[in-house]
Every structure is written in C-alpha cells, then in structure tokens.
Amino acid sequence: MRIWTVANQKGGVGKTTTTVSLGGLLASRGKRVLLIDTDPHASLTYYFGIDSEELEVSVFDLFTRGKTMAREEILQSLCPSGVENLDILPATMAIATLDRSLGKKSGMGLILRHALDKISDEYDVAILDCPPVLGVLMVNALAACNRVLIPVQTEFLALKGLDRMMRTMELMQSSQNKSYNFTIIPTMYDKRTKASLEAYKKLRALYGDKVWPGVVPVDTKLRDASLAMQAPHQFCPKSRGVFAYTSLLEHLEMAEND
Template structure:
C-alpha cells in the first residue's frame, strides 16, 4: 500500500520572507530527488502560481477557490481536477484573487477549519510530498493549512522584528495543535534572505539559535540574500534552472537534503 503524502505548510504571517521562493525551490528540489510533489498556492495574490510560469492567475477558471467552493457546497470534485503539471516535474493547484472571496465565505461555513483537509485527503495518496504556500496572514485560509498539515516549515529573515513575530506564529500553531490538529508539529525554522557579511545578520541568527535552538529545529541551511532568487519569480522557473551554479541554488539543494533526511 502506498504511503500517503507528508503535508508541510510553509507559513509566516509576515510577508516578504521568502515563503514562495522556498515553496518553489524546495518542491522542485524534492522532485529532482524523485519525489512526487504537489504545490498548493494558498495566497489570493497567486505568487506561487506566477512563479511557476502561469503569469495570469486571475484568468484561470479552475483554482483552489473553485475546488474549495465546491466542497463547501457539497458538490463532487473529481480526483486531480484543477491540478496543473508544471515543466519542472511538480504539480500545482493554482490560486487567484477569487481566494479572497472564499476566505470570507469560510467564516460562515460548517467545519470551516477543515475544508482544505477534506480536499487534500482525496489526493494525498497520489503524492509523496504536498507543500502549502500560505498567505502572509493568520486568517481562515492559514488556519485551514495548519489544520491539514503534518508539519510547519517557518521561513524567516535574519531581522529582530522577525523574531518578535515568530512568537505569535508559534502561539497560533500551538492553538491549532491543541484544538484542531493534534498531530501538527513544527518541522523547523529556515533562515532566509540572510546577508552573512554583516555583523547584524550574524548576531540575529545567533540570537535565534540561543532563543529557540533548544525548543525548535533551526535548519543548518541558510538561504542567502540574492537578486538571483528574486529574479526567478519573473522568470517562472526554479533557481536550479535560473542560476544553477549560484549560492542560492546550493542553499536550496542543501535544504532539500536536510528535509529528506528528517
């Protein structure tokens, strides 16, 4: 019998911390290692969808909002419906602006925290890994992601304010674990967009390791700050194709190995 996919929510309520870049490059990194990967875009801005080469998400008819809307209405969803097969060997369930309206609808829905879980349970036997690229808020869509996930990967910048925001996120994860999803764990904290040439970045990383290192895993792989990583979103392809010999590509390959070893 095939093992069902491990579901990982890539989550931080702060924007601009590299969630989408991490979802793309970890997902494609795992696919390059032979894993069957589904990426789910959970942000109404459609950043993950655009980053994988689908540059006009708002013109798409079949998206995460469509699928979840049908589950809310108790309408049938056929297996694999809405899933796109991307050129770098990952599958994608795209998102667009319609997801904003769905978040409002969820507030008044029965079992509102577990609508996404219901959908993912119907497809998880087809995959080894499912990565959820969460929106930068702690609203109902993020709660759905945490309710569906086995674990949470937290990307965060080497900034003091990022550490302060981490406390709130950990409290939310603890609440979801206690009330909705007792199996939920924190996979680890991934330091992103770090400028290791500066004393400030190094001090923040040391503070993070001293504050949380005994309680939470902090990945050894650190994603460096690089304009090459930012360029990949516009290119619609991974860092492995865009800058294969670069330091960001090496860092995400290292992260992929850490995730596979855990």
Template structure:
C-alpha cells in the same frame, strides 16, 4: 503522500521561494510534487506564469458547498515549467473567503480533505500560505505534517515571528497530533551586523526549532522567478539552492526517522 506547509504571519520572508526551490529539488530527485497556492495574492501561481485575476478555476473551489471529488480536483491542476511539478493555483476570489466562511463548520479542514482524495497521485505536497492567520492559514496548518517557517534575518521579522509561534501553539492545542515546525533563516547576509545579530537571537530564543541551514541572499532566486523556472533548473550549484538542498536532506532524514 507527505504534506509540508510554508507559513509566516509576516510577508516578504521567502515563503514562495522556499516552496518552489524545495519543489524543484524534490522533482529533480524523481518525486511527483504538488504545490498548492493558498495566498490570495497568488505569488506562487504568478511564479509559474498564471494570472490569479484571470483564472476561472482554482483552489477556491475547495471551499464550495462540497469538497470536489478526485476527478474534479485533478481537473483543477495546472502544469508548470517542471514536468514533475503540478500546481493547484490561487485566484483573487480567495480574498472573499474569510467573509464567506463565517458561521460555516469544517472550513478549516477543506484542504486536508481534498488532499486525502488525491492520495497516490503525488509523493510530496508543498503548501504556500498567506501572511495572515485566518481560514486559509488554518487550512495550511491543519493539512500538513511538517511546517516550515521562513524568517528573514532582520529585526522586524524577528518580532513578527513571535505572533507566528503563538499561532502554532494555538493550533497545537486543537490538533490531535503536535505540529512540528522548523525555522528557516532567509535573506542572510553575513556582511551585515543586522543579519548576524538576528541569526544569533534566533538561535538563542528557539534553539530546538532552528533548521541547520541559513539561506543566503542570492540573486539567482530572482533570476529564476523572472524565467518562471525552479531555481535548481537555472543554477543547481548556486548558494541558495545548496542551502535548500541541505535543508531538504535534513527534512527527509527526519521524515524517515518518524516513519521507522
């Protein structure tokens, strides 16, 4: 079971879109996929038509006194619009976690431990993390083998990326194995000088980390979210889906080489 996390310390850069689009493509290829919502805002949970304000059970239970056992974890999973995608949802109770976690040991590894107990149930896990460095993002980074950092192609997102890169460096100092990450340019509009200049600057500053793909502005993403379906189910030939399909091929090839 492979675990990828999607994170950035700036909101509105396409994290949830990245998770649901890659999940849909993986599921469409026959993989069993788990998506995990670690954002108190619950965008991923809401995408699949669950209300984070109303859920009685959620990922929050991973942070109780003991990590739930395998059967309890499976009971927390919800179905989605795709039969091969399961959701471990968020609830608004996550917003209280930072305060509750103060002084408690091992809180940064709860998600990693829970996922190990689900090994064999899924082929791929995708984690959607909150746009702030705290115990939830630390859990997302600690649990994954590959990190994807969506970066909106505009100036403010570029400045915010600097904070995220510093956070990754800090996490790498604490990890036994280096966390590899890829920057994924999103909301790209080649008609605007701002997008063009930002993409050029990303390649200049982070040549080794740049994914070989640019995700364009695509209204099909919004249409898919309105219907609560993965974008590839709505329009598999859309420009946005094609970009993520190219990204997925690259990621799977890299994963294959690392296992060789």
C-alpha cells in the same frame, strides 16, 4: 503523501521562494510534487506564468464547494508548472473573500485536508504556500500538514512575525489536539551585516534545534529565477541559494525519517 506547509505571519520572508525551491528539487529527484497556492496574491501561481484570473477552476473552488468536489474534478483543476513531476493548484484573488463568507461556518478548517486525502495516491509530497495572515486559508494549511516550515528573514522585525506564528500554532494545537512538527528556516542571510548575525544568534538562542542549522543567503540568482519563471534548480543550479535549499531538503528528509 507528505504535506509541508510554508507559513509565517510576516510577508517578504521567502515563503514562495522556499516553496518553489524545495518543490523543484524534490521533482528533480523523481518525486511527484504538488504545490498549492493559498495566498490571494497568487505569487506562487504567477511564478510559473499562470494567469489565475483566466482559470475556470482554482483553490477557491475547493473552499466554496467543499466535500462535493470529486477527485477527478480536483485533478482537472491542477496546472502543469513546466517542470517535470511538478504540478500546481493555483490561487485567485477571490480567495481573499473566504474569511468573510466562510469564517464563521463550522468545519471550515479541514477542507484542504479532505481534498488532499482524495488525491493522496497521485503525489509523494504536497507543499502549501500560505498568506501572511491568520484566517481560513492558513488554518486549513496548518491543519492539513505533517510539518510546518517557517522561513524567517534574519532581521529583528522578522522575529516579531515568528513570535506571532508560534502563538498561532500553540492556539491550533490546543483546539485541534494536534502537535506540530516545525522547522525554522533562516533566510536572506547576509554575513556582512551585524543585523543578520545577531538575528541568527537570537533565533538559535530562542528556538534551539527547531532552527535549521544552515541559512539561505541573500542571492540575486533566486530573484532572477522568478523573473525567468523557472525553478531555481533549473535556472541557477550552482548558485548559493540552490546549494542552501539542497542542504535544507536533506535536513528535512532526515527529520522525516527519524
């Protein structure tokens, strides 16, 4: 099972949209896909109309019960998305307490990886949607993945969030002796504005071929898809946003095969 983590230490850059768009496209191609919500805001969970506060089991249970949660229990905690081949491990607001309750305990950084190992034969791809805060949840999501996807809004304040994200990965590489494959994804690009053009140039100058050569444009259809609680490839298959994410997916799959 391939595991991609969508992360950035800045909110509002398109993490959840990227997670849903790529997950939906993979599912439409017959891949068995699991989306995992590790953000206390539960945006990914609510995207598909799931009221996480009414669930008996969520990602919170993985962290509080750790290795004692059996494979069948993990599978039973998953929710259907309404999209064929696409399931969700939902989040609840309770995971916001995990840093306080688990942050200082040893071995807390590999909980998600061990849980995913138990169900790895059930899915082809898992995509983890991260909170914009460095803590137990992001550390777990980074430790579990094969590739980090970093959406970056094409404006200069967002570049500061990317700088923090890169430092975080450097620290984790040192502590875990793990090298990260990562792809920077320019999002919310508006070719009419100087800010977008200059920010994109800056990204390419600083990070070179680590930046996906395409862009995800500003596209209100993506916002409309979330309002309709549908994956973008279903709601607006011919939109500019879906075209961009299709191109991104092809780029990522080529990178995985290299």
